[in-house]
Amino acid sequence: MEVTNRYITIKNNIDGVPQHSDFELKAADFVLSLQPGSKDVIVKNLYMSVDPYQINRMKSYSSTQTTTSFGYANAIHPGEAIEAYGLGKVVASGNPDFQKDDLVVGFLSWGEYCVIKPGGMLSKLDPLGFPLSNHVGTLGIAGLTAYAGFFKVCKPKKGEKVFVSAASGAVGNMVGQYAKLFGCYVVGCAGTKEKVVLLKEKLGFDDAFNYKEETDLKSTLERYFPDGIDIYFDNVGGEMQEAAVDRMNIFGRVAVCGVISQYTDEKIQATPNMVDVVYKRITIQGFLAGDYLNLFPEFVSRTSDHLRAGKIQSLEDIYDGVENIPSAFISLFQGKNVGKIIVRVAKD
Amino acid sequence: MEVTNRYITIKNNIDGVPQHSDFELKAADFVLSLQPGSKDVIVKNLYMSVDPYQINRMKSYSSTQTTTSFGYANAIHPGEAIEAYGLGKVVASGNPDFQKDDLVVGFLSWGEYCVIKPGGMLSKLDPLGFPLSNHVGTLGIAGLTAYAGFFKVCKPKKGEKVFVSAASGAVGNMVGQYAKLFGCYVVGCAGTKEKVVLLKEKLGFDDAFNYKEETDLKSTLERYFPDGIDIYFDNVGGEMQEAAVDRMNIFGRVAVCGVISQYTDEKIQATPNMVDVVYKRITIQGFLAGDYLNLFPEFVSRTSDHLRAGKIQSLEDIYDGVENIPSAFISLFQGKNVGKIIVRVAKD
Numbered sequence: 001m002e003v004t005n006r007y008i009t010i011k012n013n014i015d016g017v018p019q020h021s022d023f024e025l026k027a028a029d030f031v032l033s034l035q036p037g038s039k040d041v042i043v044k045n046l047y048m049s050v051d052p053y054q055i056n057r058m059k060s061y062s063s064t065q066t067t068t069s070f071g072y073a074n075a076i077h078p079g080e081a082i083e084a085y086g087l088g089k090v091v092a093s094g095n096p097d098f099q100k101d102d103l104v105v106g107f108l109s110w111g112e113y114c115v116i117k118p119g120g121m122l123s124k125l126d127p128l129g130f131p132l133s134n135h136v137g138t139l140g141i142a143g144l145t146a147y148a149g150f151f152k153v154c155k156p157k158k159g160e161k162v163f164v165s166a167a168s169g170a171v172g173n174m175v176g177q178y179a180k181l182f183g184c185y186v187v188g189c190a191g192t193k194e195k196v197v198l199l200k201e202k203l204g205f206d207d208a209f210n211y212k213e214e215t216d217l218k219s220t221l222e223r224y225f226p227d228g229i230d231i232y233f234d235n236v237g238g239e240m241q242e243a244a245v246d247r248m249n250i251f252g253r254v255a256v257c258g259v260i261s262q263y264t265d266e267k268i269q270a271t272p273n274m275v276d277v278v279y280k281r282i283t284i285q286g287f288l289a290g291d292y293l294n295l296f297p298e299f300v301s302r303t304s305d306h307l308r309a310g311k312i313q314s315l316e317d318i319y320d321g322v323e324n325i326p327s328a329f330i331s332l333f334q335g336k337n338v339g340k341i342i343v344r345v346a347k348d
Numbered sequence: 349m350e351v352t353n354r355y356i357t358i359k360n361n362i363d364g365v366p367q368h369s370d371f372e373l374k375a376a377d378f379v380l381s382l383q384p385g386s387k388d389v390i391v392k393n394l395y396m397s398v399d400p401y402q403i404n405r406m407k408s409y410s411s412t413q414t415t416t417s418f419g420y421a422n423a424i425h426p427g428e429a430i431e432a433y434g435l436g437k438v439v440a441s442g443n444p445d446f447q448k449d450d451l452v453v454g455f456l457s458w459g460e461y462c463v464i465k466p467g468g469m470l471s472k473l474d475p476l477g478f479p480l481s482n483h484v485g486t487l488g489i490a491g492l493t494a495y496a497g498f499f500k501v502c503k504p505k506k507g508e509k510v511f512v513s514a515a516s517g518a519v520g521n522m523v524g525q526y527a528k529l530f531g532c533y534v535v536g537c538a539g540t541k542e543k544v545v546l547l548k549e550k551l552g553f554d555d556a557f558n559y560k561e562e563t564d565l566k567s568t569l570e571r572y573f574p575d576g577i578d579i580y581f582d583n584v585g586g587e588m589q590e591a592a593v594d595r596m597n598i599f600g601r602v603a604v605c606g607v608i609s610q611y612t613d614e615k616i617q618a619t620p621n622m623v624d625v626v627y628k629r630i631t632i633q634g635f636l637a638g639d640y641l642n643l644f645p646e647f648v649s650r651t652s653d654h655l656r657a658g659k660i661q662s663l664e665d666i667y668d669g670v671e672n673i674p675s676a677f678i679s680l681f682q683g684k685n686v687g688k689i690i691v692r693v694a695k696d
Contacts, residue, residue: 277634286625
């Protein structure tokens with residue numbers, strides 16, 4: 001059987017802030033059956049993730065594209081299908097590990113259908129009674145990033161003071177919720193009044209502020225952290241990181257999860273004061289969730305329990321239709337998103 | 349008995365590169381006996397250390413002075429005696445742990461005599477058959493800094509590629525020697541041709557270069573580390589740190605031991621690329637030897653064995669006389685020193 005597969009490509013490399021004109025919706029004939037002997041898996045995409053790091057794959061050059069240990073660092077070329085994390089349903093499988101109609105998560109693509117070659121990242125999914133979209137956000141890679149970053153990189157102790165930037169974002173909101181459940185004092189920053197209210201009233205952050213209303217981040221952090229910061233979960237880099245290092249306590253830890261400000265403007269960089277780093281014995285550590293896939297079962301088990309008990313809220317912002325993937329992706333860089341942005345390509 | 353104690357003070361706070369005119373040699377009457385009931389220890393200073401971090405204590409303001417966990421972060425005020433690590437001999441003791449003529453190491457002062465109050469850092473020294481000066485350098489805090497920084501902060505694996513800046517300095521030269529003994533590939537940088545020759549021919553570094561002859565540090569490091577850097581032992585901060593992060597392999601580690609470039613010029617700062625820090629999962633960690641005093645026995649035991657076996661060279665640059673302490677200290681900031689700079693205040 002043949003269908004039309006609509007999918008998104010980039011028309012050109014993107015070296016700044018992504019625009020609608022950088023993307024194109026294409027349509028191509030797509031065969032839903034496999035050649036005899038094929039070991040491929042054909043997947044119908046249901047829920048697709050859009051993530052800030054993908055902009056680095058779309059650039060004409062980025063040092064990240066040569067970081068060979070993860071496939072998802074590879075460059076995306078204009079006209080090609082765009083790989084992304086997502087959830088789908090198996091249409092046909094030449095791989096004995098997968099059967100027709102299995103739900104799967106893994107590296108699919110920004111389109112209606114995709115073919116996963118042997119070696120591609122794909123796992124069977126038990127939805128555990130949760131909405132499917134949760135498995136692309138709270139129970140997916142974004143959640144794992146928060147879980148591994150907070151517990152394994154930040155190595156928290158109860159009562160420590162935790163600061164989270166982009167705190168209403170896909171990863172930040174989960175970090176704050178984990179930190180509160182763990183017994184830390186948590187302050188988040190975000191870019192609108194509504195987000196600040198959400199952090200304090202819905203997610204239980206001890207406090208939150210709108211960084212756009214602040215003129216001197218160092219004194220802002222002094223106000224919110226009179227006893228200093230022990231852990232800074234950094235989603236943005238730049239000036240906010242400098243201010244956090246300035247306010248950090250001895251043996252403070254900065255987990256650098258992402259540098260969204262720098263992804264679209266290389267001139268925005270962080271200059272953390274190295275004298276502070278030495279004297280306060282600060283650790284600044286970058287990490288990627290891909291190094292913590294072994295934690296996935298533990299992460300899903302604990303997070304599911306918290307979700308069922310109503311102790312963690314799943315914040316999602318769902319766009320509908322493959323044609324809206326570019327809008328969803330662009331919104332990441334406009335600070336519009338609350339929680340995890342997901343595109344529902346098909347309902348089942 | 350009363351003597352004249354000659355000692356060094358600062359005439360004013362020092363906020364830039366230290367000059368001779370910032371220092372003063374003073375002389376004052378000094379009583380060599382204790383009041384009845386006193387628990388003080390009177391020490392005749394023999395070998396005194398001069399260390400870059402001391403400049404931060406001499407500033408009119410430095411955030412380092414408020415890092416309360418170490419006494420040696422405290423501000424030094426003009427006219428006061430200047431605390432410093434050193435080796436001396438007990439003249440009189442009201443502390444039952446010390447007897448007259450005991451050799452001691454600890455926080456003494458830049459003068460001929462000092463009084464150590466209860467709670468001051470002071471330990472009895474067994475010279476183990478080594479020249480006394482060794483206990484202020486190779487077997488003192490400088491050596492411990494190298495030992496703890498390399499083995500505990502850098503967590504090396506055999507065969508890893510190690511880069512050391514200020515590699516002929518008190519700490520750097522020891523790091524390089526430890527790294528070679530451990531089985532790493534080691535490249536050092538220094539600021540003169542003579543130092544480069546020394547690193548390669550006397551200390552056994554695999555390679556070394558004069559950073560003053562280089563115009564583009566990133567391509568320099570590409571040349572010396574075609575397979576990337578796994579560990580950067582950072583004594584200088586600034587542009588060299590940025591270049592090292594650029595050249596770093598995945599899971600690379602930067603141990604920030606000191607930021608000498610920034611101590612005398614706050615405008616010199618490091619802007620390590622945080623995108624690299626994330627994607628290459630780099631850890632940048634500041635440390636102070638004071639956190640590793642528990643390693644002292646292990647460090648002395650291993651390092652003594654290496655010294656006796658001729659596997660580690662003790663690099664010392666000895667100045668004579670209390671009046672030459674300012675010259676010795678100033679030389680630290682002029683890149684003149686080779687190895688550990690020590691001032692012999694008295695021979696015994």
